[in-house]
Amino acid sequence: MAGIDPRTQQSEFPLGVSRPPLDVADLPQPEEVFKVSKLGPLQVIQFVIGPSLIALGISIGSGEWLLGPQAVGSFGFIGIGWVITVSAVLQTLYNIEIARYVLATGEVPIVGFGRVPPGWKLWVPLSLIVFYFAFIFGGWAAGAGQGLFALFAGRVHRPDELEYVRLLGIGLLLVVFLITALARKVSRALELANWVIVGTLLLVLIVVTIAIVPGNVWWDGVAGLVTPAAPPEGITATQLGALAGFTALASGLNWYAMSHYRDKGYGMGHRVGFISGMRGERKEIKPVGVTFLDTPENTALWKRWYRLLRLDMWGVFFAGAMIGMLLPTILMSHLVATSGVAPTAANVPTYTAEQLGQQYGPGLFYLMLLVGVLILFSTQLGIFEALVRNFTDAVHATSPKLRARIEGDPRRFYYPFMLLLLVVIAFAIHLALPVELVQISANMSNLGALMFPFALMYLNSRLPKAARPRAWHYVILVLNVLFFGFFFVNFVYEFLTGTALVRF
Template sequence: MNSETTNPKHGALPPWNVDELPAPLPFSLRNALRTIGPGAILLVGAIGMGEWIAGPLFVVQHGRSVLWIATLAFVLQSLLNLEAVRYTLYTGEPVLTGFMRMRPGSKVWGFFYALAGFAQLGMPAAAAGCAGVAFAMLQGRAPTDGDASMVTWITVAIVLVSAVVLASGKKVERLLERLSWMMILFIFSFLLWVNFTFVPLKDWISTSAGFLSFGSIPENVDFVMLAVFAALAGSGGIGNLAIANWFRDKGFGMASKTGNMGGVWSTEQTLAPVGRVFPINAENLKRWRDWWRYAIIDQSGLWMLGCIVGMFLMTNLAASLFQPGMQVSGVAAGVFQAAEMRKLWEGFWYLALMNGFWILFSTTLTNVDVLARVVADMAWAGGAVPKKMPVGRLYGLLLLGFTVIACFGAFLGDAKLLLMILGATAAPITAFSALQILRLNTTLLPPELRPPLWRKIALVLTALFYGAISVAMFHQIFSR
């Protein structure tokens, strides 16, 4: 046993406590279904902005051949998510806390990622899309630019309702997980039904081929929309990093020894002031491998597979309903699918809107939670607030503050504009964080737990893929 396993490097924050790694449930499919869950939260967060809006918009404009970008995004982001989880399984801390242990220190990285999170999620993009759907349900028609004021006020209402829902749970992660499973069942049942109803077999084949048409880039492509599509096909940016926070609150690995964020109204401290690591020995490594298998099922079997199926069903439907090159009004970005299905049967209008509403409302819940959650965790870990303050109370205060800001942000633009802001900031965050996770997991983790070479290469490829897209996007923006 070397010095790294007996005295693990802890970086710029206080040293971890040392304890034995708890044993997970014996590995089986039944126990996997009882253990997994964070992937469900991330899936419903991804499916709104990426699969319901950005994916169909991009595919309708450029054709099915661009779907290979989604394939690459799902695979790379799944590997990125698992590397974020790797750190949490060992330390019981979210990966953003791990970043704060790296040079140049916790204050720099805490401020950087709080600012990055706000830039990506501070504006209510999903709520604005959800508001367009709610308007259509109330008025019986798609919103137009003349309805922007009413849609904005509905956006404010949805943001407020989301905050109330998040504040109502005794444990936020458990509340989100239960809501997510219900929404997944409803959303995918509806999507399968309408695809079998509307889409002929030849279109299913064409859509499938698009996911494998690697390297195809249309002429005169809008690189801003491409960046939005690549980042939001999945959970790009802060969403990739927040998965570790949910794994911590779920109690994976050493997180079962460090506690969780608790609820907004909790008066007790539910989170340990510092993480815990385990000594490297044969028994702990065996337990580690079982925890890692459950994490793979959650991220590759649930999240990645769910994203692929969701993107397939939504783009398959959109590409078969609309003519290539169709343009969509910004306030109607969440409604255009329902408007086309209405031509076949009036009932599809309301069913599609109900589906779209729950998709975008679930994404709103996730986005609001992510921003408050990651900033609360970083403030807690970095010592920005007293440790005697319940971390759930800190989460609640940040939830209140970000909700107020989002309500004002609703007046800054429509759903399509806010979507582009979200996606355009997510791509460079994904590129940068991939390299930082690589540095973290090859520096602070003991050699026995570090990622193998092929996973290191995958992180570099993630950085190159999203870095290249970000450069092309910024070049297009600043050359106009």
């Protein structure tokens, strides 16, 4: 194979069980991948940043726009804000550990988990089941439809109009299909969409919040994020668990959004391939990953790739998630104080727009409805595509018969499956109110924290030496298990008994 270090001639790298050994090649130069002569700050912004934007676009919806503002609006900042901060820090570190495997092997997590004992026949279906159970209910789709209805009608929907809300959410799923179908490269289309959506909504939120919210509320919000305190009286661990689960992204299930590092070409992802859009060239994805040998050249290149990963995660994902949580929560807190009306599960997607409209006129009503629709659509865009992407990657890697049937072109499965999944979600969103569905999804995300960090420990400890984690990285993964696992146990108890195991 081209690129193999001639001093060793090693062409295979065994890793784990039940999956073929990884192929071996040298790490690519970042300049080679991103087609630039030199990577300066401008080139990093133009070409390197991207996967974290897709993850941020997902995260800044259900948690930052729905669950965080509802919790703060009902209970205040103190005792809640620190949960947001701890969750965001732990999840960012967890994301880096997930992406470590992708960069080192080019394999996406759903495929890599198949290397963990006892093998792919357990881990691949189990991972998909947990992931799908968390997101198949479509609360993220119904929430976007709720905001879009209000934008069209100029008012919040009535109870007898809930079906129109759901139909609009289904219509937005079709928009996601069109965005991916018209793309040359699916991940790149999602990046560009999120550059526009996330950039626009953060700019509008900053301007509106600065203009309306007094300084003392800003201080309360920032202080609440860093002040350790007991949770407020009356809140349950299940409510806090939903907030923790969907702050930043999806706690233990964050791996579902990390496959974009492969498609972006980070590290060995450049050697494996990506999912093309219908307008793109036919592109095969290797069913087995590729890793590198421990040579001085590869070690130096690994350090460069790892620095780019951390920049993408801390500089964009973490910073964006914290700003995206702070602005809506302090804005809602101010509106609750001035209106005397608390948000509910039924009205939280449109609460901010409705209250701003009543206090400051219809212009802000429509502006904030548009912001809400953009926020929730960015979540819808990322989650719907991820549901399709992870299933496609899983069956493509594990089924030689499917690869033969689609002639090695993942698009032949990806797009028909997306249409099938759209029909399933169209049924699922009729099961409950949007925010109730989101709370279920968030707590199911915490279930993932009880299993996937351990799988990562197994995989990452067997990577080439240069890519292996340090001891403190394993401690971080254990902290993820303890923090998010605590909330999942409480969720299960309350779900089964109808009473909270822990109430503060």
